[in-house]
Amino acid sequence: MDHTHSSHRLIKGAFLLTLSGLIGKVLSAGYRIPLQNIAGDIGFYIYQQVYPILGMAMMLALYGFPVAISKLVSELKDQGVTLTLRSFYIPAFTWLLGICGAIFLFGFTQAHHLARVMGDEALTPSLQAAFFVFLLLPVTSLIRGVFQGQGRMEPTAVSQVAEQLVRVVMIIGTALYVTRIGDIYQIGVGGALSSILGTITASIVLLVLWRRHSRFEQGAAPLPAISFSKTIFFYGLFICLNYMLLLLIQLVDSLTIVPQLVEVGYIPEDAKGTKGVFDRGQPLIQLGTVLASSLALALVPSVTRKRKDKNPDQVHQYIFGAVKYSFLIAVGAAAGLITLFPLVNELFFQNADGTGYLRILMIVILFSSLAITMSSVLQGLEKVVHTAFVIIGAVVMKYLLNVWWVGEFGMYGAAAASVVAVAFVVLCHVLLLHTDFSLKEWARLPWFATIGAAVSMAAVLFAIEALRAEIDGRLALLVYALVIIALGAAIYLILLIRLGALQQKELEPLPFGDWLVKLIPGGRNV
Structure with missing residues (x-):
């Protein structure tokens, strides 16, 4: 029973993490549209020059380092080692601080050179500000990793959404402010500052949750026979590259x-x-x-x-x-x-x-x-x-x-x-x-049906767009866009089903699954 409960909790936690990741990514993509509208193409260019550095810091704090720390936590559990200051917290924090500190020092001292490579030396203060985010990563990464190692995904999810909300509000506020004062290059510094405040918010949320759920174990524990540096470097940095x-x-x-x-x-x-x-x-x-x-x-x-x-x-x-x-x-x-x-x-x-x-x-x-x-x-x-x-x-x-x-x-x-x-x-x-999966098996993908459905949908949308009269106002344009996008999605899905790209067992779990199954040529199939 206990095993079923813990595996159910793990699935629920993984779902929560996926959902919060989805909310975070949609927020992260969505705020850049009003940002471009407020700051214009030059302001957007300045922010986007700095964004990859801020994005990488976020990836390390969300995926790379917490995965490495949670791996360490589960390895220590297997060895029967209690998580004390001496056996775990101090060495793990020291390694994280060492890596993040090295990235900060390198980035901060080389920001001028980096700006020169980018062909715009006015970006130097923005780039220097961006590298400060790395100094805040050890706290969030360590606590997220400890929670994940214990199978608790909720703290990571809550802290991620809180962090993104603060970032988005701050960057939009900064954009409004810098366009008013006319110093457009400050938008890069504002972007870095919004990430710093977002990370501080995540740290506070995590520390509050950690104080509620965890305590430092007292007494000396045996030093573990595992390599902190290898796990943190290898998992922290290599896994992150994929994201x-x-x-x-x-x-x-x-x-x-x-x-x-x-x-x-x-x-x-x-x-x-x-x-x-x-x-x-x-x-x-x-x-x-x-x-x-x-x-x-x-x-x-x-x-x-x-x-x-x-x-x-x-x-x-x-x-x-x-x-x-x-x-x-x-x-x-x-x-x-x-x-x-x-x-x-x-x-x-x-x-x-x-x-x-x-x-x-x-x-x-x-x-x-x-x-x-x-x-x-x-x-x-x-x-x-x-x-x-x-x-x-x-x-x-x-x-x-x-x-x-x-x-x-x-x-x-x-x-x-x-x-x-x-x-x-x-x-x-x-x-x-x-x-593990032979090249021949990719032939089973519904190539013909997918391309046929996509081309047909594109042709219908193209024809509708060609006949469209001028639309006044962005709100009217938004309503029109939502209608035409929904129409396109419906045409694509119906054609995928009619052309045999989706089977009955794949359609049944979807919303309106029973209705979609009726669209399969020749009725239901198994």
Whole structure:
């Protein structure tokens, strides 16, 4: 009974963590739309130059370090070691502080050089401010990790949502303030400050919960025979790389786009504005990827090496199901956004600038969703190092392509470089999976039905958009956009079912499942 209770609690906790992650990611993507509206393309460019650093700090504090700490906690439990100050808290905190302190020192002292590489030395104070966030990570990471190691996911979930809410309110407030005083570069410092205050909020929430649930054990405990440094470095940094794919690609764009544009004759102010327009694609990619990978990631915890050896058929089903859901949603989201991009651009960002290359950038949603889903599967199969090296390879490829293509093809080159780099990750993951999941099995994915449904949906949406009269006012435009998006989603889902991409057992758990099953050609199938 006790085992059932604890496994039920673990599933509930994992669901909570997924839900809070979803809320956090939607908030994180969503606030950048009003931010661009308030601060304009130049203000948005300044924030996006700093954002990858803030995003990486957040990933380490949410995924990397807590996973490492929770692993240490469970290893110590297995050894029968009590978590005392001497046996656990001091060494774990010291290692976390050492790593984060080193990142801060390096970043803070090199901020001027980094700004020069970005082609904009006025970014130096913003970059310096951003690296301060790393000094606050040890507290949140340690407490989240201890709770997760005890199977308690609620504190991580609550603290994450609180942190994001504070960040969002602060950054929007900062944007309103700096546009009023006219010192637009302060938006980068404000972004860093909002992250710092968000992290402090998370620390307070976690400390209150920790005081309520935990106590330091008194007395000396035997020093554990496990390596803190190896676990924290290896799990903390390597696991995190898989979550950082999109952030690292944005970092490469921050370092290369403006210098490359200036080199081919843009005046610096135009280059910054163009980069700001290009960055409009990032929140949309983030929302699309979250949408496509969240459902799939719910299946992924069921994929472990132990289960694979014990019950290979069931794990095959989980892997195939996770990738299939991710593929179906990502194709629909990418096709819909590409078709409706002029409308989306006008609605969210107030004009149609950059529609051509931003449409190409939307293809990233398809590959990034598959990459995240597959890397989580590979982690379950204990291929953490492999996936980390693939990410590093993709970032190097993106950098080289940016240097080559941005000068040659402008922002179309930057968009294509992102697509190629993320597609490279998917290709490598397919090859890495092939010992557990043969290449031939991917032929079972409903390729024809999915492409047919996506093309048909795009054609209908394109025809409706072509016939649309001018709509006055953003509210009217928003209502129209929501109606046409809902229509597109309905057409896509109905066509997927009619063309045989979804089976009865996959439809039944969905909302209105009984009604959807009736759409299957030839009635119900098993």
